[in-house]
Amino acid sequence: MNNLIIYFLHFFDPETAHKIAIEILSKNYFVSYDAPELITKISNIEFKNPIGLAAGLDKSGKCFNGIFKLGFSSVEIGTVTPLGQQGNPKPRVFRLYEDRAVINRYGFNNDGMELVKNRLLKERHRKGVLGINIGPNKNSLNPIKDYNIIAKKLAKYSDYIAINVSSPNTPGLRKLQEKSLLSDVIDSTKEGINEAGEKKPIFLKISPDLLTSELEDVIEISILNKLDAIIVSNTTIERPKLLNNSKNQLGGLSGHPLFEKSTKLLEVVKKISNNEIKLIGVGGVENAKQAYTKILVGANLVQLYTGLLFQGPKIVKVITNQISEFLVRDGFSSIEEAVGSLSYKKALNLNNLE
Numbered sequence: 001m002n003n004l005i006i007y008f009l010h011f012f013d014p015e016t017a018h019k020i021a022i023e024i025l026s027k028n029y030f031v032s033y034d035a036p037e038l039i040t041k042i043s044n045i046e047f048k049n050p051i052g053l054a055a056g057l058d059k060s061g062k063c064f065n066g067i068f069k070l071g072f073s074s075v076e077i078g079t080v081t082p083l084g085q086q087g088n089p090k091p092r093v094f095r096l097y098e099d100r101a102v103i104n105r106y107g108f109n110n111d112g113m114e115l116v117k118n119r120l121l122k123e124r125h126r127k128g129v130l131g132i133n134i135g136p137n138k139n140s141l142n143p144i145k146d147y148n149i150i151a152k153k154l155a156k157y158s159d160y161i162a163i164n165v166s167s168p169n170t171p172g173l174r175k176l177q178e179k180s181l182l183s184d185v186i187d188s189t190k191e192g193i194n195e196a197g198e199k200k201p202i203f204l205k206i207s208p209d210l211l212t213s214e215l216e217d218v219i220e221i222s223i224l225n226k227l228d229a230i231i232v233s234n235t236t237i238e239r240p241k242l243l244n245n246s247k248n249q250l251g252g253l254s255g256h257p258l259f260e261k262s263t264k265l266l267e268v269v270k271k272i273s274n275n276e277i278k279l280i281g282v283g284g285v286e287n288a289k290q291a292y293t294k295i296l297v298g299a300n301l302v303q304l305y306t307g308l309l310f311q312g313p314k315i316v317k318v319i320t321n322q323i324s325e326f327l328v329r330d331g332f333s334s335i336e337e338a339v340g341s342l343s344y345k346k347a348l349n350l351n352n353l354e
């Protein structure tokens with residue numbers, strides 16, 4: 001079934017395949033998987049296993065309950081903006097088969113917060129943790145205020161809010177990671193959640209292309225503002241050695257070539273933050289060894305997206321089963337015990353990833 005679906009979807013251009021996949025997922029075809037030893041926590045949220053879906057697949061909250069059926073403990077919908085928007089002209093997503101990677105420049109195409117709110121109202125019985133990833137409209141006159149508007153509107157319907165200041169496809173967005181602007185974005189989001197009468201954990205999603213000095217500022221501000229987690233990382237605008245002809249397309253690169261960069265960054269963030277903030281590891285995960293490596297290096301939760309496109313819907317089941325085995329092999333009784341217990345290099349060695 002898994003291979004059949006991948007085979008079928010690859011006949012279509014990436015964007016059509018994406019639409020068909022959403023259709024399939026919205027029908028809840030699959031079976032869920034639970035494993036008590038895999039439970040992990042970030043602030044007051046309990047995740048039934050350490051594998052979540054990263055933002056970008058269910059941009060408008062159309063099929064998250066179907067996605068939970070694949071075994072994901074959490075789904076981060078979005079990026080949602082205050083007003084619906086079309087995003088960039090097509091083609092804007094490119095599959096790089098040889099590199100097991102994707103380059104996308106979607107540019108926050110989504111239905112906007114009103115429609116998303118209506119869908120969330122209808123789908124009250126969720127099968128897992130629902131995060132809402134938020135960002136500003138492309139033509140917004142006040143992008144910082146947008147975080148307030150959307151947090152106020154949607155906080156009630158989420159388990160956590162993820163602040164996106166790191167997508168490369170909205171001009172000027174990544175500038176919001178600068179010290180003073182970032183503080184304003186966080187304040188704006190917090191006020192929005194407060195104004196909604198809610199208390200929700202806030203995660204910050206960062207770019208893998210930050211310089212060390214910028215990274216230090218981002219981490220300092222995150223800790224000062226008592227954020228609940230940093231998501232490491234979004235897509236990169238760098239182009240490591242790639243084979244596919246689409247490698248020079250503008251946009252964010254995800255998938256296999258991002259694994260090393262995003263996991264090394266996770267280690268740096270772990271060191272600089274001195275365990276004062278929880279971390280979510282994202283980037284290039286397509287198997288259990290890679291997911292477990294991110295956990296050993298410091299991630300309480302791992303998210304993936306591109307791995308699902310190349311490995312198909314069985315990916316979460318395979319990864320979670322194998323992580324359970326790795327925990328036993330390495331003498332850990334829980335995910336929490338394993339988190340941050342090894343350096344990147346040692347974790348690679350342990351998992352025969354070099």
Ligand SMILES: Cc1cc2nc3c(=O)[nH]c(=O)nc-3n(C[C@H](O)[C@H](O)[C@H](O)COP(=O)(O)O)c2cc1C
Binds near residue numbers: 253304
């Ligand atoms: C097609 C596509 C669309 C994406 N859209 C978003 C988005 O809207 N917001 C966001 O924060 N990240 C977005 N991402 C980034 C992913 O959430 C993730 O951070 C990144 O792809 C690295 O993980 P991966 O290698 O497992 O895909 C997108 C990624 C892809 C491939």
